[in-house]
Amino acid sequence: MEKVLSIQGISKRYGRIQAVNGLFLEISRGQVFGLLGPNGSGKTTTLSILLDLVRNDSGSFEWFGEPPSKESRKRIGSVIESPNFFPYLSAVRNLRIVADIKGKPYDDIDEALTLTGLYDRRNDRFKTYSFGMKQRLAVASALLGNPDVLILDEPTNGLDPQGIAQMRDLIRMIAQKGITIVLASHLLDEVQKICTHVAVLRKGIKLFDGEVSEVLAVSELVEVSSENMEALKEAISGHAEYKSLTRSEDKWLVYFKNPVRPGELNEYMHRKGIVLTHLSERKRTLEQHFLELLNDNR
Amino acid sequence: MKRLLKIELKKILTYKVFWILMGLYFVFLILGILMAGFIINSWVDEVNKHIPIAIPHVRFYFFPDIWQNLTFFASIRYILIFPAIVIIILITNEFTNKTIRQNVVNGMSRNEFLFSKLQVIFFMALFITFILAAGILILGISNTDAQGMAMIFKKMSFAGGFFIQIFSFMIFAFFLGFLLRNTGLSIAIFTLYALIIEPVLYFILKIPKLQPNNISQFLPVNSVVRVVEYPYFPMLKNFMGLRIQEQLSLLDCVVPLIYSAVMIGIVYFVLSKKDL
Numbered sequence: 001m002e003k004v005l006s007i008q009g010i011s012k013r014y015g016r017i018q019a020v021n022g023l024f025l026e027i028s029r030g031q032v033f034g035l036l037g038p039n040g041s042g043k044t045t046t047l048s049i050l051l052d053l054v055r056n057d058s059g060s061f062e063w064f065g066e067p068p069s070k071e072s073r074k075r076i077g078s079v080i081e082s083p084n085f086f087p088y089l090s091a092v093r094n095l096r097i098v099a100d101i102k103g104k105p106y107d108d109i110d111e112a113l114t115l116t117g118l119y120d121r122r123n124d125r126f127k128t129y130s131f132g133m134k135q136r137l138a139v140a141s142a143l144l145g146n147p148d149v150l151i152l153d154e155p156t157n158g159l160d161p162q163g164i165a166q167m168r169d170l171i172r173m174i175a176q177k178g179i180t181i182v183l184a185s186h187l188l189d190e191v192q193k194i195c196t197h198v199a200v201l202r203k204g205i206k207l208f209d210g211e212v213s214e215v216l217a218v219s220e221l222v223e224v225s226s227e228n229m230e231a232l233k234e235a236i237s238g239h240a241e242y243k244s245l246t247r248s249e250d251k252w253l254v255y256f257k258n259p260v261r262p263g264e265l266n267e268y269m270h271r272k273g274i275v276l277t278h279l280s281e282r283k284r285t286l287e288q289h290f291l292e293l294l295n296d297n298r
Numbered sequence: 299m300k301r302l303l304k305i306e307l308k309k310i311l312t313y314k315v316f317w318i319l320m321g322l323y324f325v326f327l328i329l330g331i332l333m334a335g336f337i338i339n340s341w342v343d344e345v346n347k348h349i350p351i352a353i354p355h356v357r358f359y360f361f362p363d364i365w366q367n368l369t370f371f372a373s374i375r376y377i378l379i380f381p382a383i384v385i386i387i388l389i390t391n392e393f394t395n396k397t398i399r400q401n402v403v404n405g406m407s408r409n410e411f412l413f414s415k416l417q418v419i420f421f422m423a424l425f426i427t428f429i430l431a432a433g434i435l436i437l438g439i440s441n442t443d444a445q446g447m448a449m450i451f452k453k454m455s456f457a458g459g460f461f462i463q464i465f466s467f468m469i470f471a472f473f474l475g476f477l478l479r480n481t482g483l484s485i486a487i488f489t490l491y492a493l494i495i496e497p498v499l500y501f502i503l504k505i506p507k508l509q510p511n512n513i514s515q516f517l518p519v520n521s522v523v524r525v526v527e528y529p530y531f532p533m534l535k536n537f538m539g540l541r542i543q544e545q546l547s548l549l550d551c552v553v554p555l556i557y558s559a560v561m562i563g564i565v566y567f568v569l570s571k572k573d574l
Contacts, residue, residue, distance in 0.1 A: 051403045054573040074405035084396035088313055100305045101404045141404075 002029040003065060004149055004180050005050070010059030011204075012045050019045040021204035022059065027182060027197075029148075032175045034191035034212070035184040037201035043184035044081065045204075047153050051078055064148070074102045077142030078151040083134040087127035091118055091137055094126055095144060104145030112140040116170065132163040139170060149180045156190060168194060222265065225251040225278040235272040239265075251278060302414035303421070305406075309388075309397075310418070316384060323380035324429070327372055331433065334371045335359055338531075356531055359441035362452035363530040366543070368434050369460040370529040375492055375519065381422060381464060382471035382492075386484045389415060389472055393479040399574050408569045416562065419472060423465040431457045459525045459546045466522050466554035473561040477568070492519045521553040 005027040012020045020042040027033045035043045048054035050061060051073060063072035085094040095109045113119045116136040121129070129137065135155065142150055155171065156164040171194055175181055185191050191198055192212060199209035226232040229252070236242060236254055243255040262279055269276055310316050335358030346352040358367050371377075392398040392411075401411060434457070438450065470492075475484040496519045503514035515524055527550075528542050 048573075052408075053399055053402060055571065070405045070407040070410070073403065076403075076405075078403045080399070080403060082396070084400040086309060086313075086391075086395060086397060089309075093308060093312065097305055097308050098400075098404050100301060100308070101401055101406045103301070103405075141400075 003027070003062075004029050004031075005061065005063055005182070006065075007046075007050075007061040008059055010046070010049055010056045010061060012042075012049060012054060012056050014045075018204050020049070020056070023201075023204070023206055025199055025206065025209065027180065029180055030178055031197045032171075032181045032183065032195045034195035034198040035182065035201060036186070036188060036191045036198050038186055040203075041186075041201040042204035043186075043201060044153055046201075047078075047080060047151055047182070047184055051076070051080065051151070053080070074104075074145075075148045076151060077144065077147035077149070078153075079135070079138040079142050079155055080151070080153045083138035085126045085134075085137065085141075088125055090125055091122045091129075091140075094137070095141055098141045099144050102145050108144050108146070112143045115143065115173075116140040117166070132159050132166075135159060135163070135167070136170075139167075143174070147179065149182065150174060152181065152183045154185055155183070156185075156187070221282045222254045222256065222260065222262070223248070223251045223278065223280045223282055224254060224265075224269075224276055226269075226274055226276050228274070232269075232274055232276075235269060235274050238272075239268060253282075299413075299417070302410055303417050306414050306418050315387060319380060319384045319387075323377070323384075326377055326380065327430070328433070330371050330374075330377060331368050331437075334367070334529075338529075353533055356529075356533075358529075359437050361438045361442045361446045362449040362454075364434055364438045364441075365453035365456040366526060367529040368430065368437070369456045369463075370526045372430050373460055373463045373523065373526055375523065378464065378467050378522075379489060379492060381426060382467050382488065383485055385419060385422075385468045385471045386475040386488060387481055388418065389475040390479060390481040390484055394481060402574060408574075409566070412562075412566060412569055415472060419465065419468045423461055423468060426464055427457055427461040430460060453530075453545070455546050456526055459551060462551050462554060463522050463525050466558045467519075469558040469561055470518060470522075473565060476565050496520060516553060518554070518557050521550075521557060525550045525554065 003026060005025070007023055007025040009022045009024055010020055011018070011022050023042070023046060035046065037043050045054060049056045050063075050068070052068060052070075061068060064075065066072060086097075089097075091113060092109060095112065096106055099106050099109065110119065110122075113122050116139050118133060118136055118140060121133065126134070126137070135158075139152075139155070142152075152171065156167050159167060168190070171181065171183070175194070181195075183191070183195060195212050197210065198212050200207040224232060224236065229250075233245065233252060236245065236252070239256075239260070241256040241258050241260050243257045245252050245254040247253075262281055266276060266279060335356070338358060339355045342353055342355055356367075357363060392401075398411060402408060406414075431454075435450075439447075442450075471484075471488055474488050475481075478484045478487070496517055500514045500517055500520055503517075514520065525546065526543070530542060532542065
């Protein structure tokens with residue numbers, strides 16, 4: 001796979017706060033890459049460094065296999081934090097400035113405005129827009145000139161539920177065009193719905209990265225107990241789908257690699273000569289799982 | 299270079315505040331220039347009532363002295379401050395709207411950003427100088443007798459001096475606006491400094507004991523004003539011993555340009571090091 005972005009150990013310190021701490025990351029063409037982490041985990045700082053807004057203290061990075069330059073940034077569309085435009089200019093005039101900077105023709109402007117649902121308001125001044133519209137204009141601006149990469153920093157932040165749904169549809173639509181996407185978010189749910197790959201950050205350090213299906217896979221969880229807890233432990237660890245278990249008061253919490261039906265499990269234990277006194281399925285929410293991921297590495 | 303100028307024009311030409319302030323500036327400039335000669339000669343008439351030998355009227359709108367007279371009035375601090383404030387607004391807008399960040403993200407280098415703003419200042423200074431020179435030519439031609447017309451371009455270099463004045467003054471404003479990043483604060487500090495603090499400082503430094511080597515003339519705003527320090531009224535020289543220039547002095551022209559160069563250098567350095 002062609003490397004789009006390669007980060008080699010970048011760090012950034014703001015006074016006493018180490019915002020990014022020796023981050024390594026590789027992103028390949030066509031990935032929808034999520035940077036997942038709670039607020040203050042260094043996502044925005046990382047993206048700001050990648051876009052030359054913030055100077056890194058150490059480390060380096062390459063866009064498209066070359067040292068970063070204004071030319072590489074012209075191939076990247078970005079939505080960073082709040083939408084930044086001239087309030088007294090219309091959407092079209094603001095986008096013309098963007099096209100001029102990127103050295104791209106104005107032909108794409110109408111298409112970008114149509115795609116983001118702003119075409120009817122294209123000649124209104126930016127300051128008359130609602131927040132959702134401003135955010136969509138930022139996406140329209142990022143799409144000008146067919147970028148190779150789209151960077152989105154918390155694109156659904158501050159939007160109402162309808163706005164969030166529209167934004168996610170928009171991102172999926174863009175991903176289908178084969179544009180590589182880097183998406184920073186503190187919402188696990190968002191990353192899981194949109195991304196193919198993910199890196200989990202905490203306090204400027206990367207905890208994991210990999211395919212979303214691996215990193216964020218939710219294993220099945222079952223609570224069991226019996227008269228003889230040790231025999232139960234031994235028997236259940238022989239199950240084909242067994243992954244791990246932990247003790248919770250008088251029960252075992254058992255993780256399975258794949259879903260196991262309670263009836264099937266009961267039958268299995270029966271065959272092993274164990275009578276269960278308790279058996280129940282427990283679904284972990286994604287948020288619980290995310291918090292566990294973060295806590296495991298404290 | 300043309301591309302950057304095109305971008306800047308898009309930012310400026312539909313900006314109402316820009317047109318209002320520039321409109322006010324040209325109104326003040328034109329009124330000031332048209333009234334200056336009238337005011338001065340009525341002052342001469344007043345003086346003549348009290349002295350036995352009458353002073354002749356100042357040949358205010360006559361070639362070649364009109365170049366010096368009008369560039370002097372166009373470069374007094376109270377008029378020069380208008381385009382300076384416009385520049386402060388244009389640069390601090392980039393920070394308050396965060397469009398400087400957006401421009402860099404979109405693929406403008408930091409140096410290009412600086413260069414585009416310098417272009418705006420350069421061409422605005424050039425445009426204002428051009429308008430003033432056109433005004434001087436019109437007024438001069440309609441007022442000068444045939445004999446004076448031979449001297450039409452003799453003191454035209456004062457227009458060049460005016461360009462240095464307005465360019466440097468706008469660079470000072472750009473410098474402050476860039477460092478403070480805040481529109482209101484920058485305008486307040488710049489106005490306060492240029493119109494009050496520095497004149498007071500100049501006055502204090504002028505006390506002979508405090509300044510053995512004429513240090514006060516090198517204060518930044520004063521160095522700008524000094525390029526065309528007085529209109530060409532020989533009688534002022536006779537009565538008050540003022541330094542009436544026959545021509546521009548090279549040193550006077552170089553000092554504000556050195557200030558400008560240092561300030562641009564500092565902005566370049568800060569811009570390349572600092573987070574946006």
